[in-house]
Amino acid sequence: MPSPLAQPRKHRASGRVTLSDVARAAGVSPSTVSRALRGERAVDPALIERVTAVSDMLGYVPDPAARALASQRSDHVGILIPLLSNALFVDLLDAAQTSFRAAGYQTLMGVTHYSPSEEEQLLREQLLHRPAGLLVTGLDHNPATRQLMARSQVPCVHLMDLPASDGEALYSVGFRQTDASVAMTRHLLAKGRRRIAFAAAQLDPRVMQRLYGWRHALQEAGVFDPALEFLNPAPSSLALGGLMFEQIMQQRPAVDAIFFCNDDLAQGALLAALRMGISVPQQVAVAGFNDLTGSDQMLPTLTTVRTPRARIGQAAAEMLLSLMRGQEPEAPQLDLGFEIVQRQSS
CATH class of the missing domain: 1.10.260.40 (lambda repressor-like DNA-binding domains)
Structure with a gap:
């Protein structure tokens, strides 16, 4: 030798x-x-x-580029997520990476910041590296991004959302955002609340689906009031949640419940309620979405929608691995559902 x-x-x-x-x-x-x-x-x-x-x-x-060129495939997977500052996507990414590494693949991550043009540019850059597969958050992409995905012929699985129609030719793993929002709004209605506000930030497509669910449930109950929509395009945060809570209570003091589109907003609202001496849930109920870290430690503990983000990351990775092996998944869309977690705030 x-x-x-x-x-x-x-x-x-x-x-x-x-x-x-x-x-x-x-x-x-x-x-x-x-x-x-x-x-x-x-x-x-x-x-x-x-x-x-x-x-x-x-x-x-x-040299991954040389390896991909020689073998017509690479040993990495491209992943596009909106943010790394949101625990929802961190949990999802961690679960996906664990599955890919066990199968011998590395991940090449891109952060889109909820920008369609940034997503398009990141996708173009990732396709230059000949990825074996792609995980992409959501279904709302600009026409150029959709065309890039189709022309690349790279196996692709979408995260978090599901197509409106089961017959749509997309692979996806997630849950129905609108259904989850309807379920939470109905929970608040069942608690006797009738003046239910909806407070949202970021206003990405998934947040807007939650808005539609809230509207639907209140229209169904005959108590919908468009004046109780509070929408702010700024990034979601505890600080913004506190400010929105103060705004709602000053402008609409008769509100008896507030459904926040994300837990960090709702957590900020609970802290603001403590500062303002407003009793939760006696005076106003508060609910969130995603069951983020700390929601079960708030005072009072936060009622929320628990979303299976780690399971979504793992299941989406497994679906993509099957596609990369030339195997067809059992079903192109996988609905992992959600859970209403009732705690002290409602």
């Missing part, structure tokens, strides 16, 4: 140590080195250890 101490012959153009250099030093084929460095289960663990040691000694850094 050639000595691993021999100096590698670097690539003339780049000066990089190549896969062939590692293979020559380890006394195996380049394909074996590739499989060993990916940690494939079919490769003997002792061989993986030997190849890894030689690779580290030579300072070899894999």
